[in-house]
Amino acid sequence: MKKNSLSVASFNLILYAAQQRGADYTTLCEKVGLTPEMLQDPDARLPIKKVQVLWKEAVEMTGDKHLALHLGESINTVAVGILAYVMMHCPTLDKALEKLCQYQDIVCDGSKTTVFIQNDLVYVTLTQISDEMLYPQYAFESELSIYHAAMEGMIGKDLPLKSVHFNYPAYSDSSEYQRVFQTQEVVFESNFTGIVFEKKYFHLPIINANPNLFPLFDKHAQSILEGLNQDNSFKEKVKKEILDGLKGEEPSLFNVSRSLGIGLRSLQMKLKEEGVTFQQLLDEIRKNLALQHLQESHLSTTDIAYLLGYSEPSVFFRSFKKWTGYTPNVYRKNPKMVA
Structure with missing residues (x-):
């Protein structure tokens, strides 16, 4: 796999969210050093360094310092691609999160998602594994907002969070985080980055999951991951x-x-x-x-x-x-x- 890379499909999601908040698509591409033609293949990969430039420019052009945080509200999570389809057709939320951990590299290999249970609470945590992720807050906040929105969409109801954690200092007050994640407990400078919810939601069924489609999408995701690893x-x-x-x-x-x-x-x-x-x-x-x-x-x-x-x-x-x-x-x- 080409290490320190992100799928073009995910790159386009950031571009789309920036456009929705007033950024000019062509100008933004030029600032990042890409042409629209280079972003036509959703299965292609781009260096994480390019994504870091995109985040910086997109935040400046939109004037939205919480652009990453708003990503989950801005996009249809199905647009994430094959990983979303695999998760949507899992029988339960816990199985969907298991597949998220298994296939995350298809979307981005710069961070690692881990899911575990402690004291009847489910922790979905993120760990930075790429040294090229200069602004990890953008990646973490966008991923967590997308994860939360996607999970609520999959179970067809609100997923109340007990708390949200970030392992870096706050660069604004917590009000916007509380609004987006619908929780009062937002912890900065924590010993981990992630979201926490009650175990009773962990095994909820995925609405509209089709057990006949799941093996098809799962097999396709496996082949994509194997293809990415061929260049190792x-x-x-x-x-x-x-x-x-x-x-x-x-x-x-x-x-x-x-x-x-x-x-x-x-x-x-x-x-x-x-x-x-x-x-x-x-x-x-x-x-x-x-x-x-x-x-x-x-x-x-x-x-x-x-x-x-x-x-x-x-x-x-x-x-x-x-x-x-x-x-x-x-x-x-x-x-x-x-x-």
């Missing part, structure tokens, strides 16, 4: 297998080579040609996941050690200190200390 380097393929194997145990070189249908020596040689070793990739993935998980307050350090495939928490502690110079607990208290 061998290193990226190995990383994917490592990620898939992190389920309470350490992914072994043998298991990864077997999954890829390649011999151990051949796997090691191919990685050497790309300038890395298997252990380096494993450490890189574990470090990145650890940094993310340590910002999720519901996970203990023991939980995180298990999720990263360590047999003992003490081994995870030693590894984390080797990577960052800090213990997990020290980092958790001040996550900005690690670049």
Whole structure:
């Protein structure tokens, strides 16, 4: 997959929302360095850097500092494309959110969506994974507003939110956030970014879902995702297998080579040609996941050690200190200390 990219279809949604608020389409395209012809193929990809320029210019041209926040109100969520169709034909909301997490990269691979339940509350969280996302607030606010609008559309009723969280400082008062998300509890400088609602809504049926259409759209989404991944380097393929194997145990070189249908020596040689070793990739993935998980307050350090495939928490502690110079607990208290 072309990393740090966004689908043209999603790019066009931002353009459309900006137009609705008075921005000139042609001028906006020129400022971003694109022509309308380049935006005709909805399955094409654009660099996230271009999207960041678009957000900045669109906000300036419309004078709407909350343009991203208003995206969910401005568009028909079906316009998101195949991902929306897959979700619309899932039987229940929880299954739709499961598919959102599975196929999010089709829309954008700059952030990661995670869904979990804690204390009878459902958390839908966002984590930035692209260094090229210079203005993450635009991505986060637009995604959360679209998610909320889409979920209400799918269940055919209001989905009351307990709270909305952002892991960055406020750049205005909370009133517009409270209006858009219909909740009084809007928390900035939180330890996560996401929306929270009661578990009783999690298994509600999707209205108008067609069980006969779901496998068709699901298969199509799978083929698109596989197509995006065809351009991956061998290193990226190995990383994917490592990620898939992190389920309470350490992914072994043998298991990864077997999954890829390649011999151990051949796997090691191919990685050497790309300038890395298997252990380096494993450490890189574990470090990145650890940094993310340590910002999720519901996970203990023991939980995180298990999720990263360590047999003992003490081994995870030693590894984390080797990577960052800090213990997990020290980092958790001040996550900005690690670049």
